[in-house]
Amino acid sequence: MTEAEAENPERVWLKAATPIIAAGPLPYPPSETLTSILKEYLTEVEAAFIGKAFKLKQSQTMEQLVKSSKGMAEADIQRTCEALARKGFIFNQPSSSGVMVYRLLPLEVVGVFEYTFMREKPPEGFDEEKLKRLARLYEKLGTELRDSIQGAYDNVVAVFKTQPPVDRTVPLQKTEEGKEIAIEQSAGEVGEKILIAKNVEEIIDKFDDIGVGNCFCRLYRKALGKEYDVDAPYDVCFTFGKSARHVISQGFARKVSKEEAKAIMKKVEDAGLVHKAFHNKSDVKEIENSICNCHKDYCNTFDYWRAGMIAMVNYATHIAKVNDDACTGCGTCESKCPVGAAIVDDGKAKIMQDVCIGCGVCAHFCPENAISLSEKPRVVFQPPPRLAK
Numbered sequence: 001m002t003e004a005e006a007e008n009p010e011r012v013w014l015k016a017a018t019p020i021i022a023a024g025p026l027p028y029p030p031s032e033t034l035t036s037i038l039k040e041y042l043t044e045v046e047a048a049f050i051g052k053a054f055k056l057k058q059s060q061t062m063e064q065l066v067k068s069s070k071g072m073a074e075a076d077i078q079r080t081c082e083a084l085a086r087k088g089f090i091f092n093q094p095s096s097s098g099v100m101v102y103r104l105l106p107l108e109v110v111g112v113f114e115y116t117f118m119r120e121k122p123p124e125g126f127d128e129e130k131l132k133r134l135a136r137l138y139e140k141l142g143t144e145l146r147d148s149i150q151g152a153y154d155n156v157v158a159v160f161k162t163q164p165p166v167d168r169t170v171p172l173q174k175t176e177e178g179k180e181i182a183i184e185q186s187a188g189e190v191g192e193k194i195l196i197a198k199n200v201e202e203i204i205d206k207f208d209d210i211g212v213g214n215c216f217c218r219l220y221r222k223a224l225g226k227e228y229d230v231d232a233p234y235d236v237c238f239t240f241g242k243s244a245r246h247v248i249s250q251g252f253a254r255k256v257s258k259e260e261a262k263a264i265m266k267k268v269e270d271a272g273l274v275h276k277a278f279h280n281k282s283d284v285k286e287i288e289n290s291i292c293n294c295h296k297d298y299c300n301t302f303d304y305w306r307a308g309m310i311a312m313v314n315y316a317t318h319i320a321k322v323n324d325d326a327c328t329g330c331g332t333c334e335s336k337c338p339v340g341a342a343i344v345d346d347g348k349a350k351i352m353q354d355v356c357i358g359c360g361v362c363a364h365f366c367p368e369n370a371i372s373l374s375e376k377p378r379v380v381f382q383p384p385p386r387l388a389k
């Protein structure tokens with residue numbers, strides 16, 4: 001501990017918070033709430049290590065950590081990194097050339113928050129009360145994030161616009177009765193064509209290592225004591241390849257076969273959840289590392305956007321199209337759409353082109369099979385709503 005830190009012990013926690021915030025896409029304010037969250041997980045020694053070793057670089061080899069931690073012995077760094085990996089703060093997996101790389105994870109998207117709530121069993125030393133306390137702190141931090149974003153709305157939205165898409169929507173393939181959803185080439189202008197897995201089965205088939213964990217969004221709501229009503233399995237958060245090996249080895253998820261993964265995806269589709277794939281480096285040309293299956297009301301990415309906390313930046317490959325002759329105006333698509341893109345007007349469904357993320361949930365549930373999907377790769381950007389003061 002430095003002299004300054006001895007005089008003001010809070011500096012250790014603020015110094016740890018800085019690289020953790022920088023590691024993720026959400027611009028959390030470095031508030032007392034954030035440091036209170038860190039104190040629930042970390043010892044002071046671990047916080048000091050993060051603040052010092054990861055101050056300048058998020059991913060490092062052991063050789064680099066020996067230098068950046070300024071004087072810590074390799075065995076101590078090794079022990080500390082292993083403890084931090086178990087807590088969800090460090091991703092420690094070998095690179096393609098076999099060198100172990102230690103990557104500091106953010107608080108959220110994807111990091112400590114997700115790895116806390118997706119596990120079968122709570123983290124070591126956590127009881128139900130501690131999980132509830134943490135959930136309340138995360139909720140408070142979300143309110144602070146919303147206030148800081150709303151307070152500097154124009155500037156923050158301009159920054160959001162420069163960020164790559166967080167995820168890619170992978171369209172559903174079948175209707176509720178098991179018929180194929182009609183998918184056609186868009187007659188309109190088609191964006192850059194990228195060779196990309198068209199459905200979740202194709203993604204699953206790429207990998208031997210597949211992990212599945214619980215839906216952290218729903219279990220977070222449960223810890224907050226909030227209601228949620230969804231007839232879907234809990235184990236819907238998939239990871240693949242290196243990400244799967246990490247979460248399985250740390251006990252955040254369990255290994256599943258391709259067959260079991262596909263069977264879970266089928267249940268997910270019947271529950272009206274949206275497949276969202278995450279790619280390495282947030283680049284859809286790179287391989288997928290995970291798939292979240294998101295409920296329109298209970299998934300944090302939809303919920304945070306509606307709450308004015310984040311923008312929705314999504315890569316969509318398709319767009320919904322309504323056959324007016326078949327549409328009866330029943331309103332099912334409007335009630336099922338996760339982003340409010342399907343609206344019934346004058347007895348017919350209309351699709352808001354700039355909002356639709358092409359998930360196919362409307363087509364899955366339309367009782368008249370009046371909705372098809374057209375291929376139209378593009379980034380869908382929706383700013384957070386500007387909230388009334």
Ligand code: SF4
Pocket residue numbers: 322326327328329330331332333334344348349365366367368369370371
């Ligand atoms: S669910 Fe189908 S029939 Fe009902 S309003 Fe939407 S498009 Fe029309």
Ligand code: SF4
Pocket residue numbers: 319320336337338339340341342351355356357358359360361362363
């Ligand atoms: S209209 Fe809504 S439910 Fe239908 S594909 Fe677009 S985003 Fe999905």
